[in-house]
Amino acid sequence: MDHASGQQHPIGVYLKVWALLFVLSTMSYLVDYFHLQGLLRWSLIVVFMLMKASLIVAVFMHLRWERLALVYAILVPPLCVLVLVALMVLEGDYIFLTRGAFFGG
Structure with a gap:
């Protein structure tokens, strides 16, 4: 071969x-x-x-x-990280607005 x-x-x-x-x-x-x-x-x-x-x-x-399993193994973890980052951005925005409402801004 x-x-x-x-x-x-x-x-x-x-x-x-x-x-x-x-x-x-x-x-x-x-x-x-x-x-x-x-x-x-x-x-x-x-x-x-x-x-x-x-x-x-x-x-x-x-x-x-490539096989679909390998594609999922490479692409799914970064997508999960992006989802978590988006959730933290939303949470941070909520905290920022809440602090502005209570402490004045």
Whole structure:
């Protein structure tokens, strides 16, 4: 058995993903170029960032071709941490507002 045998992906897949990453990065820079402000700016930047990160993880880290159990083992713990961070942000906001109501602000 040959040591180099394994699953080979066509180079076209990588070139298409590279081109899509280039387009997404360009769109992310255009957000700043057009001087968008406020919630629209930050939501667009985060959406483009998450799209680029998911493409990189899926294709270049080969998670697209892995078993579902391995994908869950890699992706579920960071998602749980993000949920806990979101809950703590909500709790912190509640505490901040409560202190302002009782102690004056």
